[in-house]
Amino acid sequence: MKNHINWNFDNTYSRLPNTFKEDIKPTPVHDPELVVLNEELAKELNLDFSKVDKKKLAEIFSGNTLPENTNTIAQAYAGHQFGHFTMLGDGRAVLLGEHLVNKNSRFDIQFKGSGRTSFSRGGDGRAALGPMLREYIISEAIHSLNIQTTRSLAVVKTGEKVVRENLLQGAILTRVASSHIRVGTFQYIAGKQNIEELKILVNYTIERHFPEITSSQNKALDLLNLVLQNQCELIVDWMRVGFIHGVMNTDNMTISGETIDYGPCAFMDHYDPKTVFSSIDKFGRYSYSNQPPIAKWNLARFAECLIPIIDTNEDKAINIATEIIDNFQEIYENKWLNMMRDKLGLFGEEKNDKNLIKSLMDWMSNNKADYTNTFCYLMGVAIDDKIYEDVSFKKWVNEWKVRSRLNNSNNEKQLQLMRKVNPNVIPRNHKVEEALSAAENNNFGVMNKLLSVLKNPYDTKDISEYQSPAPLTNEKYKTFCGT
Numbered sequence: 001m002k003n004h005i006n007w008n009f010d011n012t013y014s015r016l017p018n019t020f021k022e023d024i025k026p027t028p029v030h031d032p033e034l035v036v037l038n039e040e041l042a043k044e045l046n047l048d049f050s051k052v053d054k055k056k057l058a059e060i061f062s063g064n065t066l067p068e069n070t071n072t073i074a075q076a077y078a079g080h081q082f083g084h085f086t087m088l089g090d091g092r093a094v095l096l097g098e099h100l101v102n103k104n105s106r107f108d109i110q111f112k113g114s115g116r117t118s119f120s121r122g123g124d125g126r127a128a129l130g131p132m133l134r135e136y137i138i139s140e141a142i143h144s145l146n147i148q149t150t151r152s153l154a155v156v157k158t159g160e161k162v163v164r165e166n167l168l169q170g171a172i173l174t175r176v177a178s179s180h181i182r183v184g185t186f187q188y189i190a191g192k193q194n195i196e197e198l199k200i201l202v203n204y205t206i207e208r209h210f211p212e213i214t215s216s217q218n219k220a221l222d223l224l225n226l227v228l229q230n231q232c233e234l235i236v237d238w239m240r241v242g243f244i245h246g247v248m249n250t251d252n253m254t255i256s257g258e259t260i261d262y263g264p265c266a267f268m269d270h271y272d273p274k275t276v277f278s279s280i281d282k283f284g285r286y287s288y289s290n291q292p293p294i295a296k297w298n299l300a301r302f303a304e305c306l307i308p309i310i311d312t313n314e315d316k317a318i319n320i321a322t323e324i325i326d327n328f329q330e331i332y333e334n335k336w337l338n339m340m341r342d343k344l345g346l347f348g349e350e351k352n353d354k355n356l357i358k359s360l361m362d363w364m365s366n367n368k369a370d371y372t373n374t375f376c377y378l379m380g381v382a383i384d385d386k387i388y389e390d391v392s393f394k395k396w397v398n399e400w401k402v403r404s405r406l407n408n409s410n411n412e413k414q415l416q417l418m419r420k421v422n423p424n425v426i427p428r429n430h431k432v433e434e435a436l437s438a439a440e441n442n443n444f445g446v447m448n449k450l451l452s453v454l455k456n457p458y459d460t461k462d463i464s465e466y467q468s469p470a471p472l473t474n475e476k477y478k479t480f481c482g483t
């Protein structure tokens with residue numbers, strides 16, 4: 001195919017040893033149709049689809065026509081799923097390769113829903129329209145919230161049905177990531193007990209994501225430290241906006257620090273630290289407040305993989321790795337506390353800050369106050385909710401105002417700080433559902449409007465329709481894995 005689009009593939013991962021992947025092509029689909037193309041992301045990737053008609057775009061983003069110089073593979077990985085170790089791999093995804101925007105920026109281009117691979121186990125290798133659009137909407141929203149994430153370039157309908165509980169429309173998502181190396185990738189290679197291949201993975205990962213430690217004394221240790229830092233930052237960002245990933249299995253945790261695999265994820269509305277949306281998360285393993293300890297648990301699994309290269313003396317290696325993992329709590333808590341100070345527009349550090357923050361959280365939890373809107377209210381955004389007339393809240397606001405005056409602050413500076421970190425709009429569950437059910441019926445206007453509002457979450461334009469929590473019903477919002 002002629003390359004006026006500007007694809008520029010270089011496929012380093014496909015040149016790794018065979019253990020790492022299977023060479024496989026996407027399975028062609030019957031009658032593809034483009035549903036959404038992310039023009040803004042295309043531009044960032046230096047890709048130009050303007051001269052390609054809709055039919056050809058559908059051929060491209062379904063994998064029916066492959067760009068030049070791709071070398072398609074399914075990646076091998078393992079994972080602890082809800083605590084249980086399993087050998088996995090891309091069971092319904094194919095990596096086209098790495099598109100180079102320039103010498104230093106390399107992006108994986110992957111199709112999700114592209115057919116069976118040798119890692120498919122019992123699955124059909126396919127994906128349904130709803131979940132793929134859901135990933136598109138939420139990953140792009142997370143990006144606009146300034147949170148590290150994989151991105152979504154396009155969704156096509158395949159023209160084929162997929163069999164789930166009902167017959168659903170099939171779809172393929174084009175995912176863009178700084179890489180798809182996961183904690184589970186390390187678990188897979190470490191599980192093969194071939195130290196040479198483990199070293200290859202460590203070196204590859206460092207070269208791709210952390211070139212600054214290429215010549216350090218103990219690369220594995222430095223890698224562990226950096227991944228821990230990145231994950232702490234990511235989870236703090238999720239907590240900041242009330243995001244619940246929903247399925248933090250080790251195969252769904254990247255080494256780059258990007259959010260990956262938007263399955264049953266959703267945003268919390270009223271503040272409740274125990275919030276769980278996923279229908280399969282029966283015991284709340286991946287609830288809102290469990291995300292930090294689970295990240296630590298996953299990082300401990302990552303550390304285990306690195307033991308043989310941290311030190312040849314296993315006991316010594318375990319001690320060093322344990323010490324690093326034990327730092328998680330303190331690093332996380334400091335970052336979290338500073339993030340909460342930013343949300344409240346507080347400068348400097350005061351001894352009582354943690355108590356002040358905690359008493360707001362307790363109030364929100366006891367009164368079922370909306371998490372996003374509470375911070376909007378504090379920024380002076382008009383929020384139509386009587387809950388903020390509550391006496392104990394007013395008392396808290398007075399304490400907050402006293403604290404706000406400390407450390408060289410003024411109202412304008414405070415507001416500026418708060419506006420950077422407190423979104424006015426998040427992908428509210430009922431709004432996402434509304435967009436998806438319209439899309440199911442071939443009406444994409446609702447989704448496009450939602451996508452455009454979510455592009456500027458820190459803006460204060462008239463978006464009141466997108467700010468209200470879902471109307472109260474007896475039914476609790478539930479999300480599904482969508483496999």
Ligand code: AMP
Nearest residue numbers: 088089090091092120123124125126483
């Ligand atoms: P996920 O829940 O999307 O993180 O997927 C977990 C594992 O199941 C991964 O190895 C996926 O590739 C695989 N998987 C999910 N859905 C399917 C499917 N429909 N067909 C084959 N494999 C799948």
Ligand code: MG
Nearest residue numbers: 251252260261
């Ligand atoms: Mg996954």
